[in-house]
Amino acid sequence: MCLYALLLLNMPLPPKCSIPNNTETMRYTGKEIRQPTMATLQFAVSAGWQPACFGRLETASGFGWTHSTAATLQAHAYRIFDRQRFAVGTLLLIGGTLPLLLRLFRHYCNRRRGIAGTKQDGA
Numbered sequence: 001m002c003l004y005a006l007l008l009l010n011m012p013l014p015p016k017c018s019i020p021n022n023t024e025t026m027r028y029t030g031k032e033i034r035q036p037t038m039a040t041l042q043f044a045v046s047a048g049w050q051p052a053c054f055g056r057l058e059t060a061s062g063f064g065w066t067h068s069t070a071a072t073l074q075a076h077a078y079r080i081f082d083r084q085r086f087a088v089g090t091l092l093l094i095g096g097t098l099p100l101l102l103r104l105f106r107h108y109c110n111r112r113r114g115i116a117g118t119k120q121d122g123a
């Protein structure tokens with residue numbers, strides 16, 4: 001689990017998709033912008049499977065986002081995706097090392113008790 005966490009923490013992120021220029025309204029075609037948490041979990045579960053780009057947008061007629069709003073939403077979702085990937089990797093790393101540290105602590109305590117018991121028997 002520790003190796004998987006280190007892999008997840010060191011894996012490069014997919015690049016952001018380009019935003020179409022000279023359009024009045026846009027819509028997202030991927031779920032990354034609306035659900036960055038699910039995109040993070042999918043990235044973590046799939047061992048770093050990367051989409052071609054993050055936050056696909058396409059031109060839309062009628063209702064949609066302006067160019068600046070789409071750029072802001074894409075950047076915000078990308079930051080959430082990056083930070084949650086780091087959080088999931090850190091939790092996996094802690095979850096993998098904590099049992100090892102507890103075993104080491106128990107071994108140290110048992111050894112210390114064993115040494116203290118032999119000193120009392122010899123006195």
